[in-house]
Amino acid sequence: MDNLTAAVYIGEGFEGEGVNASHINILIGPRGGPVGQAFANSLSSPSQGHCPFMVIAQPNIPVKPMTLYVNKAEIQGDLHANATWGASQAGIAKAINEALSSGIFPPEAENEWAIVTANWVNPSCNDLDEVYHNNYNACVRAIHAALNYLPLKHDLVALKQIKNPFYTPKH
Numbered sequence: 001m002d003n004l005t006a007a008v009y010i011g012e013g014f015e016g017e018g019v020n021a022s023h024i025n026i027l028i029g030p031r032g033g034p035v036g037q038a039f040a041n042s043l044s045s046p047s048q049g050h051c052p053f054m055v056i057a058q059p060n061i062p063v064k065p066m067t068l069y070v071n072k073a074e075i076q077g078d079l080h081a082n083a084t085w086g087a088s089q090a091g092i093a094k095a096i097n098e099a100l101s102s103g104i105f106p107p108e109a110e111n112e113w114a115i116v117t118a119n120w121v122n123p124s125c126n127d128l129d130e131v132y133h134n135n136y137n138a139c140v141r142a143i144h145a146a147l148n149y150l151p152l153k154h155d156l157v158a159l160k161q162i163k164n165p166f167y168t169p170k171h
Contacts, residue, residue, distance in 0.1 A: 006033045011146025014165065016134035020127050021165065022088065023072075023120040024135065026142040028065075028105075031114045039068050039114040049074030053085075055093050055117070063096040065105065065113040076123035084121045087128040091135030092117055099143050117142075 009028040016022055029035030042052045055067040069089055075081045096115065099105050105113070117139070125131050144150070162169065 006030075008034050009146035009149075011142040011144070011150070013138035013141030013143075013145065015138040015141065016130065017165070019122045019124040020130035020134055021120075021122065022091070022131065022134035022138040024092070024138045024142045025118040026139070026146055027116040028109075028113065028143070028146050030108075030112055031066075032112075035116060036114045038116050039066070042068055042070055042116060053089075055089055055096065057093050057097055063093050064100055064110045065096070065115050067092065067096050067115040067117060070116060070118045072118055072120045073123055079128075080121065080123045080125060083125045083128055083131045084119075087132040088119055088121045088135040091132045091137075092119070092139045094136050095139035095143060098140075104143065104147065 007029045009026075011026045011028070013024045013026070014021065027035045027038055031039070043054075046052060050071055052068050052070045054062045055069050056062050069092065071084050073080075073084075075084060100110060119135065121131060121135075
């Protein structure tokens, strides 16, 4: 396997606060490499409460590169389902479509790459528009981070504290 086929771009994006915040992990790379294998494995191996699906721009029009949406939270109720399958998916579709049309992805990405996204939509979400915007922005961040190998080591070394939206250590 050559380096181009083996390329795996990995990124993370977080956007928003509270119950409508979005967290996205993303794998981007050639279909013939590890990302393509992860795509096929995820699509063909749903688990209880987690059924990966293709991200679409509109019904019958999937985004390119072909993108798989994997939900991190089990669907809980109609609003959460609409937020996941609707608002979150639409935000991710917009970010992927813009990355392709603006040239952020190289030309070969259109038909030769695959993307896998793992997405957090809080079951307690309460605003579909906010979920949409947060997922769009988180996906834009994740794509940027992946293609630019972010964060850089010096950024990590410069951190004064490790924390996340759910926990900040006292020391």
